[in-house]
Amino acid sequence: DAGVIQSPRHEVTEMGQEVTLRCKPISGHDYLFWYRQTMMRGLELLIYFNNNVPIDDSGMPEDRFSAKMPNASFSTLKIQPSEPRDSAVYFCASSFRTRRGTGELFFGEGSRLTVL
């Protein structure tokens, strides 16, 4: 079975440009998460969706960041305009509800973003 698929794997852009990261969750999963990983701050939850609806976006750094999930098989994380401090690895993860409510997260391989 295919896992969580993210694209692009690597993105190098210049400050001020728009960046769009994409994620395809595992089929049948009803939760989708966007995380950011940096050396300084570790893994930070940016936003998560349940059944395509944003549930908690309190981790989104500022208005330059936005995320959408138009359907159960696709999500985007957009940064506009991008800044050098946005350089990080962005992970998408998906999960499904279990009887005990503590499902395992399945992570994609990440999108490494470098903003010059």
Place this chain on the structure above:
Amino acid sequence: GNSVTQMEGPVTLSEEAFLTINCTYTATGYPSLFWYVQYPGEGLQLLLKATKADDKGSNKGFEATYRKETTSFHLEKGSVQVSDSAVYFCALSSGGSNYKLTFGKGTLLTVNP
């Protein structure tokens, strides 16, 4: 709020050595606890988990016991291999139907032959 503190790395061991990576947590209620592993260039994957006090999670020779009295979930392995070299993350969930995981900062383990 919830938080996870794990020992800072990097940790460097020789093959067949004993491994302990400490993890303590602060949480409201009764969280579930997890260890995730990240191999170079890959995403995180679940290594083991425990959902209630005194539970022991185990997988691939790794073990961790949920200790409510010390709010700890230390990762152990009796004999590490070179292939265990990775970053290990301790994490907790808020419990119930809340899937929001809080991660520690990760511990880099390097195992030398």
